[in-house]
Amino acid sequence: MLMEADLPNDVEALRALVLEQARELDVLKVFQAEVERLKAIIEALQRHRFGRRSEQLDPDQFELALEEVEMALSQAQHAVDKASRASADRPRKVNRGSLPAHLERIEQVVDVEDKACPCCGGALHQIGEDVAERLDVVPTTFRVLVTRRPRYGCRSCEGAIVQAPAPARIVEGGIPTEVLIAQVLVAKYADHLPLYRQAQIYARQGVQLDRSTLADWVGRAAWYLRPLRDHILERLRRSGRLFADETTAPVLDPGRGRTKTGQLWAYARDDRPWGGEDPPMMAYVYAADRKGERAEAHLGDFVGILQVDGFGGYAALAKRRQQVSLAFCWAHVRRKFYELADSSPVATEVLRRIAMLYAIEEEVRGTSAEQRRTVRAEQARVIVDDLHIYLEARLRQVSAKSKLADAIRYALTRWSGLSLFLEDGRVELDSNTVERSIRPLALNRKNALFAGSDEGGDNWAVIATLIENCKISGINPHVWLAETLSRLAAGHSANAVGELMPWTAVA
Numbered sequence: 001m002l003m004e005a006d007l008p009n010d011v012e013a014l015r016a017l018v019l020e021q022a023r024e025l026d027v028l029k030v031f032q033a034e035v036e037r038l039k040a041i042i043e044a045l046q047r048h049r050f051g052r053r054s055e056q057l058d059p060d061q062f063e064l065a066l067e068e069v070e071m072a073l074s075q076a077q078h079a080v081d082k083a084s085r086a087s088a089d090r091p092r093k094v095n096r097g098s099l100p101a102h103l104e105r106i107e108q109v110v111d112v113e114d115k116a117c118p119c120c121g122g123a124l125h126q127i128g129e130d131v132a133e134r135l136d137v138v139p140t141t142f143r144v145l146v147t148r149r150p151r152y153g154c155r156s157c158e159g160a161i162v163q164a165p166a167p168a169r170i171v172e173g174g175i176p177t178e179v180l181i182a183q184v185l186v187a188k189y190a191d192h193l194p195l196y197r198q199a200q201i202y203a204r205q206g207v208q209l210d211r212s213t214l215a216d217w218v219g220r221a222a223w224y225l226r227p228l229r230d231h232i233l234e235r236l237r238r239s240g241r242l243f244a245d246e247t248t249a250p251v252l253d254p255g256r257g258r259t260k261t262g263q264l265w266a267y268a269r270d271d272r273p274w275g276g277e278d279p280p281m282m283a284y285v286y287a288a289d290r291k292g293e294r295a296e297a298h299l300g301d302f303v304g305i306l307q308v309d310g311f312g313g314y315a316a317l318a319k320r321r322q323q324v325s326l327a328f329c330w331a332h333v334r335r336k337f338y339e340l341a342d343s344s345p346v347a348t349e350v351l352r353r354i355a356m357l358y359a360i361e362e363e364v365r366g367t368s369a370e371q372r373r374t375v376r377a378e379q380a381r382v383i384v385d386d387l388h389i390y391l392e393a394r395l396r397q398v399s400a401k402s403k404l405a406d407a408i409r410y411a412l413t414r415w416s417g418l419s420l421f422l423e424d425g426r427v428e429l430d431s432n433t434v435e436r437s438i439r440p441l442a443l444n445r446k447n448a449l450f451a452g453s454d455e456g457g458d459n460w461a462v463i464a465t466l467i468e469n470c471k472i473s474g475i476n477p478h479v480w481l482a483e484t485l486s487r488l489a490a491g492h493s494a495n496a497v498g499e500l501m502p503w504t505a506v507a
Contacts, residue, residue, distance in 0.1 A: 099133055106136075142207055145177060168489040170220055178489060181217050182481035188218065189460070190440070190467045190477055222459035224488045229465045231497045233283040233298070236267050240304040241426050243268040243434035244314065246290060247441055251457050262457050263290045264441055264464075265298055268434040270472075274369040274426055279503035280472050282437050284461035292316040299324075305424065307431045310414060328417035330354060331430035336407035344404055346394050353387050361429050369425030376422050384419055388412070437468055466502065473502045480505060 115124045152162040170178055187193040195214040202209050236242060249262040268282035287294040292313030299306075303323040308314040309332050318326045334354050340347035360380050364372045395408045411418065421427040441464060466484075470477035484500050492500065 099135060105133075140201075140205070142202075142205055168491065170224060170485050170489045171217055174217070176217055178485040179478075179482040181221050181485060182478050184214055184217055185221060185463055185481055186467065186478045189463045190471075192440075218463070219459060221485060222462050224485065225466055226462050227494055227497050228484070228500060229283055229462045232281055232465060232469065232501070233267065233285065234300075236269055236281065236283055237300045237302045239269045239278070239302075241269070241271075241307065242299075242302065242304065243270075243307045243428075243431050244295060244299075245309060245431060245434040245438055246295075246311070247438045249286060249441070249457050249460065251288075260288075263287045263294070264457070264461055265294060266434050266437050266441075267298065268437055270433045271426070273365050273428060274372055275366065276369075276426070281469055281501075281503065282434070282465070282472065284437075284441070284465045284468075286457040286461040296320065305420065305427060307428060307434075309431060310410060325420065326417040327420040327424075327427045328414040329431040330357065330418060331432055331435075333407075333411045333414075333418065336410050340404055340407060346398070346404060347407070350387070350391070353383055353390075356383050357429060371425070373423070373425035376425070381422050384422060388415060440464065440468060469502045473505065475502055475505050 112124075116122070117124055147167065149164050149166065154160055170176075170181055176184075184195070184198060187198050188195060195218070196211045198214060199209050199211050244265070244267050246263050246265045249264045251260055251262040263286070265285045265287060266282060267285070268280075269278065270280040271278050272280060285298045287298075290311075290313065295313055296317050299317075305325050305327050306314060306318070307327045307329065309329050314326055318324045334351060337344075337347040337350045337354075341351055357380055360375065360383075364375045367375075391408045391412055395405060395412070398405050398408075421429055441460075466481070467477045470480050480502055487500065498504075
């Protein structure tokens, strides 16, 4: 702050100081206006994300836009601090005390050089200290593990040579450790980094690896890991309730010189919302097409409730298999009406009633299946019944060819499955559980563009399954993959793959 004693006595010097202060004030106003503009953009993005039209916003595009605006806001705010010379007077946002305790601490002491009192010359003694922690990083560093296996001979007979067997490897005769293979898998299928980009990163540290070499490692690892994915799928088949969904997987079709559209099917179980004891899990399966019989083949002898979207292949499955009941997704119904809410009071009213169902679900989440069923019978059934009457009445009043009529028919033709949650407390209101597991596949598809073959699509499904189960179980996929690959290479029994499942690490 400028004090009276700092003011010059000379008129010209004083004039120059005033002009300088005025220029700084103009600059400060510009930066402050930019800060306010960027804050308004962030607020608009947040409203777009959480507002009524939120489902039309691509989550990945939202995060990208938001981070770019937040970086610009930080830069503008820093400029304001510098221009106003007030950064020391206003505490800035800090992130103290949240750095994980398991991280290595490297301490440095910044001390005064002279321990004599500046006032009287006496000896100083420590009365306290200020401690600050900053997050540092050591970039990925390669190292070479050298394995020596001495050979021994007998001086008496010279007829035998003794040597310890070579440790088993995923890539026999190759250079990667299982830890490095795990790193490649996680980078490709969890961080969505294609192999050619990984090769470029390694080259910056002087490690020259062809993309085809990395692909060979991935293929070998997938061969070892496939029984684990199949074990998960078999456990899912024995469940009484599953979620199912599917998404496209572009695959190169060499014969035609372009891509064809394969499918990645996802099957999931999560009983935590009603206190179920079985661990949550999910599995991906690749198929060359979207035919309804694919789901039937994947599910085997599954008997129970299948929570799905409106894809007709599931309805055909339920018709062929009487032991399978379909529970349809209210989020998909809601989405149909979201698209019309700006221009249709009927759509707005439908959305209001669906929101009431979700409010009830929030209240019963985490309670037992029986308690959920009881509360739904008391509070949700009347809403569902009234909504059915309302939709039937509105359908008779609107044009049969209108989008609103399409949305109403979408709901009414699936009403039995939409109402199943009222009869069974285990059933969720929507299939968002499995839709969330589809998102990583979409991210990988955006970055890798397509799989190289049907076999590559299956490898994608196998490895993505295991990484997603690690995420569900809350464990580090790199650590788990490295350990699991080592155990598989060492000959872990194929009949005991259940011991390797990600959820066993947190059981």
